[in-house]
Amino acid sequence: MFELDYGLAQDIVSRAMAILPYNVNVMDSQGLILASGERSRINTRHEGAQLVLANGRVVAIDSQVAACLRGVQPGINLPLFLDRRLIGVLGITGDPEQVRIYAELVRMSAEMLVAQRYQQQVERHWRRQRSDDLLALLLEEGGDILRLFDEAHLLGLKPQLGRTPWLFELAEGVSAERLGDWLLACYPDSWCVSPAASSLLWCRPGAVVHDEARLLERIEGQGWWILRVAVGERAEGVDGVRRGYRRVRDLLAYGRAILADQRLLSLQRHRLPALLWRFRDDEAVDELLRPLRRLRARDAGGQLLRTLRSWCEHGGQNQACADALGVHRNSLRYRMERIAELSGVDPLSLDGLLSLYLGVQLLPEEPPA
Structure with a gap:
């Protein structure tokens, strides 16, 4: 009215x-x-x-x-x-x-x-509504892409620009529409669409460079609490943005299930585990987790699993891992031997490290007792 x-x-x-x-x-x-x-x-x-x-x-x-x-x-x-x-x-x-x-x-x-x-x-209201509907169609699979592309040009959406997808998971009560309006005002030529309740997909122009953590602080400074956000990589054209949206959607689901304490998820950092997460019900993925389940069953207090996570994070570098854990290198060597014994996989070999690394990325961290 x-x-x-x-x-x-x-x-x-x-x-x-x-x-x-x-x-x-x-x-x-x-x-x-x-x-x-x-x-x-x-x-x-x-x-x-x-x-x-x-x-x-x-x-x-x-x-x-x-x-x-x-x-x-x-x-x-x-x-x-x-x-x-x-x-x-x-x-x-x-x-x-x-x-x-x-x-x-x-x-x-x-x-x-x-x-x-x-x-x-x-x-303006009609234009905004039509733009929202058109963006939703552009991001879906199928459809007459050429017609949608032409209409996007007519509406000034600039579909030819490279964009980086960000997928926000919003806290209860946070308005995706209001957050989208703020992002559009701050970053012209952005795309904003809400693909589901309590979520917002923001495709920012690829030429803009952000400190992701700083932007998250700015958003929350406006009173909008973000549960987590998945940040993709620059994508070219509508087809690229479609693929980018699928990637950040998988990344957000992976983060929700496995990295519950991490609010800022980067595709650059978690590309491989996010890809594997799409196939989490496959037998091959289950095989990756079996050695870690054996290890967890015999690992009272979770010390060995924490050691293995640190070992993977530091790429198998002895001194860096020992420093991060605050232990002597001899203690670290003993723990690695126990990990190999209980899991049946040698973390000191390249194949063993790769197998355990992938499994660790898909194994949810247990909350502290």
Whole structure:
């Protein structure tokens, strides 16, 4: 529903007072002065406007009547209509008989301006809705890609730009639409679409470089809490963005299941485990996890699994892993021997390290006891 706002009301006042030697007021549908040539009157209640709103007709106020009303000066107040709906009041200060003819002309101009702004709002809403629908179709598989591409050009969506997909998982109560509006305002030529409840896919122009953690802080500084976000890599063209969306969707699902404590997930960092996660129900993936399940069953306190995770993170570098764990290299060697014994896989060999690394990436971390 269209309502007068401060910007539109001030535009009406400024245009009218650039021509007329009288003060002009614009009131909203509650009788509150939104704009006035006398700035001290803004945000005060106008009882004359309330009379107009109550009766839907012109109210002329002379000096005697003005003395009996609060926040009122002599003048004439006229209803403002949009498609026969009363949306506000226009007032001109002065002798009612002298300003009446001016008031009618100003009202006609004001209602034309209101109608123009309303039509612009309708067109913007339609354009936004159509853009959202079109983006959803572009990101789906199939469809007439050439027709969609041409329409995206007509709507100014610039489908030829390279983009980097970010998939946000939002906390309960966070509006995907409001977050999308903020991102669009901050980063022109972005694409924003909500593929499911509590999620937002943002495809930012690829030329923009961000510190991901810093951007997350900025978003949360606006009051929007993000449970986790999956960041993909620059993709070229619509087909590339489609593939990129699938990748970050898999990455987010992987992070939710395996890396519950990590809120910022990068495809560059987790590409291989996220790919394997798509095939988590396959027998081959289950085989990767069997040695680790054997190890976990015999690993009281989880010390060996933590050691193995650190070993994988440091690429099998003895000293770096020992330093990270805060143990002597001899202690680390003993632990690696126990891991090989209990799992049946040698982490000191390349094949063994690769097998255990992939398994560790797919094994959910158990919460502390």
